[in-house]
Amino acid sequence: MSASVSRTTYREALRGALREALTADPRVFLMGEDIGRYGGCYAVTKSLLAEFGEERIRDTPLSESAFVGAGIGAALGGMRPIVEIMTVNFSLLALDQILNNAATLCHMSAGQCPVPLVIRMATGAGRQLAAQHSHSLEGWYAHIPGLRIVAPATIDDARGMLRAALLCPDPVLMFEHIGLFNMEGDLTEAAGVADIERAAIRRTGRDITVLTYGASLYRCLEAATELSAAGIELEVVDLRTLRPLDDATIIKSVRRTRRALMVDEGWKSGGLSAELGMRVVEQAFFDLDAPVMRVCTAEVPIPYPKHLEDAALPSVGRIVAAAHAMVAHEP
Amino acid sequence: MEPVVAHDIGRGHALHLLAQMLRIRQFEDRCARLYTEQKIRGFLHLYNGEEAVAVGVMQALGVADSVVATYREHGHALARGVPMNALMAEMYGRRTGSSGGRGGSMHVFDVSRHFYGGNAIVGGGLPIAAGLALAQRLRGLDGVAACFFGEGAVAEGEFHETLNLAALWHLPVLFICENNLYAMGTALARSEAITDIRAKAAAYGQPAVAVDGMDVIAVEAAAQRAVKAMRGGGGSHFLECRTYRFRAHSMFDAQLYRDKAEVEEWRKRGPLITFTTRCKAQGLIAEEDFLRLERQADAEVDAAVMFAEGSDWEPVADLERYVYAEPRA
Numbered sequence: 001m002s003a004s005v006s007r008t009t010y011r012e013a014l015r016g017a018l019r020e021a022l023t024a025d026p027r028v029f030l031m032g033e034d035i036g037r038y039g040g041c042y043a044v045t046k047s048l049l050a051e052f053g054e055e056r057i058r059d060t061p062l063s064e065s066a067f068v069g070a071g072i073g074a075a076l077g078g079m080r081p082i083v084e085i086m087t088v089n090f091s092l093l094a095l096d097q098i099l100n101n102a103a104t105l106c107h108m109s110a111g112q113c114p115v116p117l118v119i120r121m122a123t124g125a126g127r128q129l130a131a132q133h134s135h136s137l138e139g140w141y142a143h144i145p146g147l148r149i150v151a152p153a154t155i156d157d158a159r160g161m162l163r164a165a166l167l168c169p170d171p172v173l174m175f176e177h178i179g180l181f182n183m184e185g186d187l188t189e190a191a192g193v194a195d196i197e198r199a200a201i202r203r204t205g206r207d208i209t210v211l212t213y214g215a216s217l218y219r220c221l222e223a224a225t226e227l228s229a230a231g232i233e234l235e236v237v238d239l240r241t242l243r244p245l246d247d248a249t250i251i252k253s254v255r256r257t258r259r260a261l262m263v264d265e266g267w268k269s270g271g272l273s274a275e276l277g278m279r280v281v282e283q284a285f286f287d288l289d290a291p292v293m294r295v296c297t298a299e300v301p302i303p304y305p306k307h308l309e310d311a312a313l314p315s316v317g318r319i320v321a322a323a324h325a326m327v328a329h330e331p
Numbered sequence: 332m333e334p335v336v337a338h339d340i341g342r343g344h345a346l347h348l349l350a351q352m353l354r355i356r357q358f359e360d361r362c363a364r365l366y367t368e369q370k371i372r373g374f375l376h377l378y379n380g381e382e383a384v385a386v387g388v389m390q391a392l393g394v395a396d397s398v399v400a401t402y403r404e405h406g407h408a409l410a411r412g413v414p415m416n417a418l419m420a421e422m423y424g425r426r427t428g429s430s431g432g433r434g435g436s437m438h439v440f441d442v443s444r445h446f447y448g449g450n451a452i453v454g455g456g457l458p459i460a461a462g463l464a465l466a467q468r469l470r471g472l473d474g475v476a477a478c479f480f481g482e483g484a485v486a487e488g489e490f491h492e493t494l495n496l497a498a499l500w501h502l503p504v505l506f507i508c509e510n511n512l513y514a515m516g517t518a519l520a521r522s523e524a525i526t527d528i529r530a531k532a533a534a535y536g537q538p539a540v541a542v543d544g545m546d547v548i549a550v551e552a553a554a555q556r557a558v559k560a561m562r563g564g565g566g567s568h569f570l571e572c573r574t575y576r577f578r579a580h581s582m583f584d585a586q587l588y589r590d591k592a593e594v595e596e597w598r599k600r601g602p603l604i605t606f607t608t609r610c611k612a613q614g615l616i617a618e619e620d621f622l623r624l625e626r627q628a629d630a631e632v633d634a635a636v637m638f639a640e641g642s643d644w645e646p647v648a649d650l651e652r653y654v655y656a657e658p659r660a
């Protein structure tokens with residue numbers, strides 16, 4: 001007996017979750033640049049304007065700070081806004097609202113002002129969009145207490161995590177990798193609300209724990225297949241949620257494999273992989289058989305030409321090479 | 332500026348307005364002393380001279396309306412009905428404070444009174460006020476959001492983004508610019524090419540008026556008109572209140588940027604003195620009334636200090652509470 005699944009895309013799974021939320025909860029509304037008439041810069045919200053009307057699918061002016069802040073105010077005022085920011089680079093214009101207000105109000109007011117706001121934005125590189133549309137800054141946001149950071153990598157998570165974000169009383173930032181929108185796959189119809197505090201082991205293996213998330217997951221799985229042929233078995237952990245990190249799952253896996261490799265599209269210096277590596281060292285140092293390693297983006301603004309963009313990003317080849325180096329370390 | 336519409340306010344209302352302004356004045360004078368005694372720490376921004384703005388505007392608001400203010404918000408909090416005890420305890424950082432002691436002078440919150448801070452980022456409160464107003468409209472309610480800020484905020488992008496958004500979406504936000512002529516030490520003319528703030532606001536497509544912010548009656552009347560229009564379905568309104576801050580920007584300010592003579596000139600137009608004089612001339616109140624209200628305010632302040640000093644600190648064990656929302660009982 002197989003669970004009922006339907007063929008869909010990551011984008012459609014997101015849209016389905018938005019539609020479902022708009023239908024089920026009159027407090028939910030969408031706001032962002034070109035989400036209505038244009039259909040969304042990555043077409044996630046396409047057709048929703050016709051279905052739900054202008055009051056609930058609100059095209060905004062190019063005023064990131066104002067509409068993110070208005071989302072915060074509307075959340076305080078009893079609504080459940082979902083704000084879309086075209087891409088993470090533009091979210092910097094709303095950083096004041098995200099950090100100084102969304103992340104801060106609940107604690108500063110001693111719990112009087114929770115901010116149940118969902119902010120969705122595109123992240124990541126790979127489509128030759130150059131140095132102002134390709135960065136992965138979710139690791140920065142994961143630095144901030146008061147925010148919840150999720151990065152769905154699968155179709156089930158695209159829907160399930162959005163559902164969970166809407167039920168959450170805290171500000172949730174959802175990072176959707178631009179390389180995933182067209183991804184086709186099966187949606188588990190009966191899958192409910194996703195757990196946004198747990199990582200998931202997407203492939204088990206005895207030799208190296210790979211900690212990754214978002215589109216990098218697929219490079220890691222590809223590397224795992226290649227390495228398996230060479231007798232090296234990767235255990236691939238999809239972090240799913242970057243704040244709070246699921247230390248329990250991470251450390252348990254590392255204790256078993258005794259090696260930890262971090263793969264993410266952020267820059268290495270001061271990035272999420274640095275944080276993960278430190279947690280592993282703090283909590284599992286004596287279980288390690290090899291130094292922790294990182295495969296991250298080269299420390300450059302992402303360049304436009306394909307060969308340079310590819311060279312900057314974590315690749316299957318670099319993951320494979322790192323894995324070989326790690327197992328070559330004899331304890 | 333808008334001509335002052337002479338209207339009959341009656342003795343009861345006159346006493347009420349005076350009492351509110353006096354409570355703020357006496358509360359803050361005590362805060363300044365407590366600051367030198369190091370009982371209040373951090374940044375402390377006093378509203379001395381500007382009381383007519385908060386008190387005047389608050390008269391126009393109902394219980395369901397929201398208020399967003401700045402770090403100079405003690406007057407707004409008191410006029411909104413935040414209990415003086417809770418406000419003083421907040422100044423002391425005690426757990427009985429309006430924000431549990433976590434915010435201090437600059438971050439007073441009282442959600443039961445729809446008082447949403449206490450925002451210490453210049454311009455940071457404007458988008459939130461727009462969102463609160465949007466929520467009212469989307470929920471089919473007729474509440475308005477009153478948003479206070481200084482003229483310094485006019486230079487921030489958030490001011491322009493929000494004025495446009497609120498006017499475009501017809502949101503019931505009352506923007507109140509407390510134009511006290513200085514942003515810290517920067518005079519308006521040294522930061523704005525066009526110093527007519529009312530005109531800038533009007534350019535975004537919303538009714539905008541400038542009033543004498545030293546005149547509580549003029550402020551009240553203008554706010555009443557704006558709120559009435561918004562309750563009737565109108566969009567955002569803008570009120571520029573021309574006022575003056577008599578004290579330093581904060582407790583760290585040698586006031587090198589303005590002449591003492593200028594301050595003295597403005598003091599003659601102080602909101603308490605002018606209002607009292609006018610009410611006396613009209614036979615609405617007598618000197619005894621003033622003295623009685625002053626004594627009452629002092630007694631309330633004394634009690635608030637006692638309350639604050641008798642209150643506990645939040646246990647350190649609770650430091651990490653409320654980073655995320657806790658399920659409410």
Ligand SMILES: Cc1ncc(C[n+]2csc(CCOP(=O)(O)OP(=O)(O)O)c2C)c(N)n1
Pocket residue numbers: 403451452453454480481482483484509511513514515580
């Ligand atoms: C974004 C930002 N920049 C700078 C400051 C530092 N600062 C605090 S108050 C202030 C002056 C603001 O003047 P105004 O808006 O006129 O209000 P007032 O203090 O006169 O009430 C400045 C520059 C700040 N708090 N926020």
